[in-house]
Amino acid sequence: MSQTPIKKEESNDQDDKFEFKKYINEGKLPLKADNPKKKPQLGTIQANQPIPSIFDNLFNLFKVINTTYTFLYLRNSLTITFPLLNSSVKQSLKKELTIGDLSQLREICPQIIELNYKSLASLALEINKNVYTDLNPELYTGSTVSQSSEYVLVIELLETQERSSKRRRREGPTMKANIQRQKLDFNNLKKAIELRNQKFLQGIKEYIKKCQLTELDPTQQLLTQSRKNQPVPPDSPSIPNDSIENCNLNTKACSIEELLNEIASESSYEGQIVQEALHTYPAVEAQYGALSRPLSQELINALYTSRNIEKTYKHQADAINHLWNGFHVIVSTSTSSGKSLIYQIPILQSLLEDNQSTAFFVFPTKSLAQDQKKSLIDILSYMPTLKNIRVDTFDGDTPLESRESIIRSANIIFTNPDMLHQTILPNANRWYYFFKNLKLFVLDEAHVYNGIFGVHVAFVLRRMRRIAEYFGNSQYRFVSCSATIEDPLQHMKKIFGVDNIKLINYTSSPSGSKKFVMWNPPYVDPKHPDDGKKSAISEASKLLIKFAEKRVRTIVFCRVRKTCESLMRLVRQELKTKQKGDLLSKIQSYRAGYTVQERRKIESEMFNGKLYGIIATNALELGIDIGSLDAVITIGFPYSLSNLRQQFGRAGRRNKSSLAVYIVETFPVDQFYLKHPILIHTQPNAELTLDLTNEVLLASHLQCAAYELPINIRSDEKFFGNQIQDICEANLEMVEESYRPHPKYLPFPASQVRIRSVSEDMFTLVDVTNDKNVILELLEPFRVALTAYEGAVYVYQGKTFIIRLLNINKRIITAHQVDVEWSTLQRDFTDVDPVRSLMKKTMHGSTNIYFGAVKATLHVFGYFKVNKQKDILDVVDITDHPVEIDSRGFWIDVPWHIIEVLSLKKINGAASIHAAQHALLSLMPIFISNSGNDIRTECKAGEKEYKEAKSERRRPSRLIFYDNCGDSSGAGLCNKAYEHTDELITMAIERIESCDCKVREGCPGCITSSKFEGGVCSGEVLDKVGALILLKMLLCQHVNLDIYADGPEIDSYHALRTLIPSC
Incomplete structure (x- = not known):
């Protein structure tokens, strides 16, 4: 491959020593780079191979830009635009600076140079206009920019060295807005410029060496890649075809093995695939089973015509046979195993035998109900005998004028627990014939009914059973379907309150092989591990774009909405930067909160193959059919193994080979599974939590039940338990030897009992x-x-x-939509206080642990404007609107002598408690199935804990946790965690001691939790050493204080100044 000749420009080397103050005062800019006497020399990379001239020229160009940029930045503004920079350097360069020049510089050293187009509207928000009063306005907007363009190119040279994480924690992030007010002498300024020059020089050497190792011509590679990645305005009417290289869009998706091999062979690959965690689930062949009763020929024909079904799989046949033999059935099998057919076949056969038959199909979400309704109607459309059978949706969107007709004539109703609770059961008399002819009651996605929501639904279903029996029907059957969960049989017994249940927990449907890959993001700088690892979001963005280029249909699961949107934003930016415009419309984000219309549109586009990728929260964990998927990427551990396995199951839903990629984050639970990857495939799922002893919830549902039918203690004990009499006597009204609702719940009790947020x-x-x-x-x-x-x-x-x-x-x-390069971070703190103790236990003879009622109060008193480097641009105060939650929780009172020990070591007590809380919180998903933020703790703000003035917010020395879902009676999650406190503390100690991080503030691998990811906690007030000492002393372990360095506090008073004894 021949090199493209580049004419070498004349050097402008001469002594450029100047007076810093003079140039600042006169508003002039230095036109030369650094001192030639100390000019770095490129030298040679390999013997007898001189540096190509283009790199020598680019090094000289960078030195001029570096010096000019620094003085512009210090004197004028936060934002350096291309027109402003070009105007300032062209006199020195003797030519116009081009965007191509900048693209080449960025190609060599992207860690120093950032190029982004920003809208003029966002710059107007971001920049202090007074800064530009002495500048030509065209330097800002750019005379070369089209009058119709709303964007201008912004250049940013990044710092080569960051403060240590210790300084950043103690001093807080730097305020970029104040940089021009710093007192910098000439020597320090010169040093900063030279550091950046040296970094760029090193970048040139590494770029050439990398090309030589891969037998690529450095000059040709530079020219090709810089043209390909040259930035263009977002409102550019078109992208040149010769710079896209067709986006690598294949007409056919490559195989999983080909994809992994290609990724591993790329120069950007840094060994992210954890070899010891690689696991392949082999392909499984189908096993068929026979039904114990013959199906009608019409149903057989409809199944074949609509779904190409000729026979049932063994697990389907066994489940249907159990139903026909009078049992209820719980089906807990893998995703895409054909669970829906288990209830579709019996109800369709029943309708052929008795067209008065009815069924409730209950789903936790409207989208899932609509998906399943479409599937059933598709089969019915091939059954002329059932042409008058009516299948309807009955939910909150059903028009009032249509509801009476549905009640009178529908055979199959798709609904949700909320409608059952609020509308159907309170109006049971209107539903008499439906309940009288009820043959099947389907509750899909049973694993969703967990915690407080699950308890509510369990009591709703007991009310439903009671009404059906009152109308003379006890012959209907329950069918419940679920992902693979721990002890599904016991879970169904709790949900429905019935015993004659058969469990189907084996899968006999065929499946393609599935490759499991654990992806461990590399260090930002392998030589400096304390700088941390590359973000999981950036790794996911690269993988998703790669998969999309290869037409590998992919879904990315994120724990929280913020991650979902941040990833979508990063993907958009990278596609624009790489000029892969063809992919911009092929990737969408999807999560709860979007309008129904928007979500249905995305689902349809994915199903019809118009999208190559979806970035989603767990809103798509459930079985909505979005077509065949080839790959799943999960960012971080999604709260429970059951969630993780459910997400993996979304790929390969059409018997194809598939790929599941788990991107490990630095949080303790991720690090636990990184250390023990085999447990991902072998460890039992965490238990689902259903606390049916919750008398507060039971009392509220008894009010509803009494409204539907007067409560008779003797006959209703079988539905609600033997505690019913005491609760009725205390909370309901006795009228003519039966109980009716208390007047405060009238006229309509169900409207006052919310089973989830409405x-x-x-x-x-x-x-x-x-x-x-x-x-x-x-x-x-x-x-x-x-x-x-x-x-x-x-x-x-x-x-x-x-x-x-x-x-x-x-x-x-x-x-208001606007393009900004900064984000906001709330300034907040949370107070969590015990209200009443309900249970108590003593750990190791001295430490008391309590469970009971708590009150949590969230205060948001302001926010920071923060750039991508997490530097604070501005601090804003806002009016505080406290949010209060009454709930259940557990707490550990830390004996004061432990706090005094920490203070003698000058370790901040509040930081130690806060770190210990998050270390425990991060490990709870190993024992409890929850939705991430369902359990929270008291978070502390640096502004309150570290301020010099005496703090008015002095908190008890206590570790405390609370259920963040449900009402004042909690969700039962903290009750379950309370049972595992010994194990949690022991595991937290092990995790902290085994973590390699060297900073007191710890890292996500030891004392920080995923709560920081969702913006729930800023993570400012943390001390790893203090947390370790505290947790060990709670377990009465021996602690050799001499091996631990003193903390950062100036004396023992400052170490405990924001704490008071907990008892």
Whole structure:
């Protein structure tokens, strides 16, 4: 391959010593680079191979830009645009600077140089206009920019060295806005410029060496890649075909093995695949079973015509046979094993034998119900005998004028637990014939019914059984389907309150092989592990784009909405930067909160093959059919093994080979499975939690039951348990020897008993950009407090919005779309206080652990504007609207002598407690199945804990946790965690001691949890050593204090100044 000749420019080397103050005062800029007497020399990379001239020229160019940029940045503004930089350097260069030049510089050293197009509207928000009063306005907007363009290229040279994490924690992030006010002498300024020059020089050497190792011509590679990745404005009308290289879009997706081999052979691969964790689930051949009764020929024909089904799999046949033999059935099998046919065949056969038969199909979400309804109607369309059978949806969107007709004539109703509770059961008399003819009651996705929501649904179903029996029907059967869960038989018994159940927990449907890959992000700098690892989001972005290029249909699961939107935003940016415009419309984000119309559109596009990738929260864990998927990428451990396995099951749903990639984050639970990868495949799922002894919830449902039918203690004990009499006597009204609702629940008790958050509690987020007034999504009050305060940067579908107005009374939030390069981080703290102890146990003879009622109060008093490097640009105060939660929790009172020991070591007691809490919190998913933020703790703010003035917020020396879901009676999750406190503390000690991080503030691998990811906690107040000492002393372990360095506090008083004894 021949090199492209490049004419070498004349060097401008001469002594450029100048007076810093003179140039600043006169507003002039130095035109030369650094001192030639100390000019770094490129030298040679390999023997007899001189440096190509293009790299020598680019090094000289970078030195000029580096010096000029630094003085522009210090004197003028936070933002250096291309027109401004070009105007300042062209005199020295004797030519115009081009975007191609900058693209080549970035290709060599992307860790130093960033090029991004920003909208003029976002710059207007970001920049202090007074800065530019002495500059030509064209230098800012750019005379070379098209009048129709709303974007300008922004250049940023990044720092070569960051402060240590210790300094960053103690001093707080730097404020970039104040950099021009720092007192820098000439020597320090010169040093900063030279450091960047040296970094770029090293980048040249590494670039050439990398090309030589892969037998590529460095000059040709530089020219090709820089043209390919040259930035273009987002509003550019088209992308040149010769710079796209067709986006590598194949007409056919490559195989999983080919894809992995290609990834591992790329120069950017850094050994992320954990070899010892590789696991292949072999392909499984089908096993068929026979039904014990013959099906009608019409049903056989319909199954074959609509689904190409000729025979049933063994697990399907066994389940159907059990139903016909009078048993209830729980089906706990892998994803895409044909569970829906287990209830579709019996009800269709029953309708052929008796067209008055009815069935309830209950699903936790509307989208899943609609998906299954479509599937059933598809079969019915081939059964002329059942042409008059009516299948309907009965949910909150069903028009009032249609409901009476549905009640009178529908045979199969798709609904959800909320409608059953609020509308169907309270009006049971209107449903008499439906209950009288009920043959089948289906509860799909049984694993969803966990915690407080599960307890509510269990009591709703007992009310349903009671009404059906009153109407003379006890012959119907329950069918419940679930992902693979721990002890599904016991779970169904708790949910329905019945015993004659048969369990189907084996899968006989065919499946392709599935490759499991654990992906461990590499260190940012392998020579400096303390700098941390590359983010899981950036790794996921690269993988997703790679998969999309190869037409490997992929779903990416994120734990929280914020991660989902951040990844979508990063994917958009990378596709624009790489000019892979053909893929921009092929990847979408999907999560709860989007409007129904938006979600149905995304589901349809994925099903029809129009999308190559979806970035989702667990909203798509459930069995919505979005077509055949080839790969799943899971970012971080998703709260439980059951969730992880459910997500893996979404790929390969059409018997194809598939790929499951688990990107390990640095949180303790991820590190636990990184150390023990085999447990991902062998460890039992965490237990689901259903606390049916919750008398508060039972009392509220007895109010509803008494409204539906007067309660008779003797006959109703079998539904609600033997505690019913005491609860009725205390909470209901005795009328004519039976119990009726208490007057305070009238006229309609169900409206006062909420089984989960409902829409009237929500805030509506509205896009008011250009007066469009489009609803984006609905937000819970707690989420509003953390993410949608006035001034917050909010991300939706990868697009950024500024929250303009928060109307608490009308529950309306307005947002304006704008491109900004900064984000916001709330300034907050949470107070969690015990209200009443219900249980107590003593650990190791001295430490008391309590379970009981707690109150949590969240205070958001302001926010930071933060750039991508996490530097603070501005600090803003806002009006605090405290959010209160009454719940259940558990707490450990830390004996004061432990705090005194920490103070003698000058270790901050509050930071030690906070770190210990998050270390325990991060490990709870090993024992408890929850939704991530279902359990929370008291979080501390650096502004409150580290301020010099005496703090008014002095908190008890206590580790405390609470259920963040449900009502004042909690969700039963903390009750389960309370049972495992010994194991949690022991595991936390092991995790901290085995973590390799060297900083007191710890890392996500030891004392920080995924709560930081979702913005629930800022993670400022942490001390790893203090947490370790505290937890060991709680277990009465011997602690050799001499082996631990003293903490950062100046004396023992400052170490405990924000704490008081817990008892």
